[in-house]
Amino acid sequence: xxxxxxxxxxxxxxxxxxxxxxxxxxxxxxxxxxxxxxxxxxxxxxxxxxxxxxxxxxxxxxxxxxxxxxxxxxxxxxxxxxxxxxxxxxxxxxxxxxxxxxxxxxxxxxxxxxxxxxxxxxxxxxxxxxxxxxxxxxxxxxxxxxxxxxxxxxxxxxxxxxxxxxxxxxxxxxxxxxxxxxxxxxxxxxxxxxxxxxxxxxxxxxxxxxxxxxxxxxxxxxxxxxxxxxxxxxxxxxxxxxxxxxxxxxxxxxxxxxxxxxxxxxxxxxxxxxxxxxxxxxxxxxxxxxxxxxxxxxxxxxxxxxxxxxxxxxxxxxxxxxxxxxxxxxxxxxxxxxxxxxxxxxxxxxxxxxxxxxx
Numbered sequence: 001x002x003x004x005x006x007x008x009x010x011x012x013x014x015x016x017x018x019x020x021x022x023x024x025x026x027x028x029x030x031x032x033x034x035x036x037x038x039x040x041x042x043x044x045x046x047x048x049x050x051x052x053x054x055x056x057x058x059x060x061x062x063x064x065x066x067x068x069x070x071x072x073x074x075x076x077x078x079x080x081x082x083x084x085x086x087x088x089x090x091x092x093x094x095x096x097x098x099x100x101x102x103x104x105x106x107x108x109x110x111x112x113x114x115x116x117x118x119x120x121x122x123x124x125x126x127x128x129x130x131x132x133x134x135x136x137x138x139x140x141x142x143x144x145x146x147x148x149x150x151x152x153x154x155x156x157x158x159x160x161x162x163x164x165x166x167x168x169x170x171x172x173x174x175x176x177x178x179x180x181x182x183x184x185x186x187x188x189x190x191x192x193x194x195x196x197x198x199x200x201x202x203x204x205x206x207x208x209x210x211x212x213x214x215x216x217x218x219x220x221x222x223x224x225x226x227x228x229x230x231x232x233x234x235x236x237x238x239x240x241x242x243x244x245x246x247x248x249x250x251x252x253x254x255x256x257x258x259x260x261x262x263x264x265x266x267x268x269x270x271x272x273x274x275x276x277x278x279x280x281x282x283x284x285x286x287x288x289x290x291x292x293x294x295x296x297x298x299x300x301x302x303x304x305x306x307x308x309x310x311x312x313x314x315x316x317x318x319x320x321x322x323x324x325x326x327x328x329x330x331x332x333x334x335x336x337x338x339x340x341x342x343x344x345x346x347x348x349x350x351x352x353x354x355x356x357x358x359x
Contacts, residue, residue, distance in 0.1 A: 055189070128158050198210045243267070
């Protein structure tokens with residue numbers, strides 16, 4: 001009997017070890033199935049993670065000082081919920097064509113070749129709007145633009161699923177709200193025009209009542225769009241980044257010069273993944289596209305020749321960031337918050353609504 005017990009005691013450790021050794025490969029296989037090998041990152045979105053989406057709001061001709069001095073509760077709410085650059089830099093050709101081209105392509109006018117509002121020389125094959133680059137990497141994403149100024153749709157956009165130009169700011173807000181409530185856009189670009197129109201008629205000035213009214217009007221339109229976004233049925237499964245910017249400033253009743261009053265613009269980077277409460281510096285219009293791409297997890301190919309960088313986002317992966325963006329001549333003069341030219345009320349003198357050839 002004693003001999004039997006001794007033999008049993010000697011066998012038990014070997015049986016326990018056999019069970020342990022058999023369990024290890026099974027556990028390792030389970031971990032490998034979940035995460036993949038460490039040198040092969042999973043580029044597919046996590047089905048359990050919120051789906052990332054981007055809303056870009058472009059407001060034509062809105063000076064940063066007017067944004068801050070006028071009652072704009074919706075835009076200021078986005079500023080409070082994000083990072084903000086009050087002295088970002090526009091293209092040195094401060095017209096709408098070059099400005100919006102720089103926003104959408106991530107390069108300056110000497111690359112995208114948009115020098116005026118005709119946009120007839122756009123180098124779109126080499127430097128297309130970022131929507132095309134995005135669709136090349138993520139064809140599953142639904143992209144859309146709804147703009148007041150039709151040349152943005154007709155001459156700058158490519159590789160986009162839905163492009164509308166309803167002709168006025170009210171319709172832009174209404175169409176955008178409808179799309180957000182009834183559709184499922186992943187990247188949506190909007191363009192409003194009221195401040196630029198008022199600036200050409202009454203002066204680009206925070207002291208001009210018509211210009212201030214136009215700024216407040218656009219803020220209300222932004223509020224309608226945000227209300228629709230927040231009412232989306234599946235919002236709890238989504239993570240939205242809101243980018244808001246303008247194409248140029250202005251002084252008196254014009255813009256187009258390479259001066260601070262015309263080149264000083266703003267950028268709002270708002271959302272759960274933004275650097276909330278941060279004042280950004282060294283920001284420019286060519287940073288908008290890289291920021292959207294970084295948030296969506298799409299690396300920027302150096303071969304694209306982009307000149308901006310991702311800004312205002314927390315926990316940026318190194319591969320999504322650009323090196324310090326190339327600055328144009330005269331950019332150093334654009335920084336700061338001192339008084340700007342053009343802060344006078346201009347008597348009302350009707351000017352034509354912006355045309356493809358206009359200001």
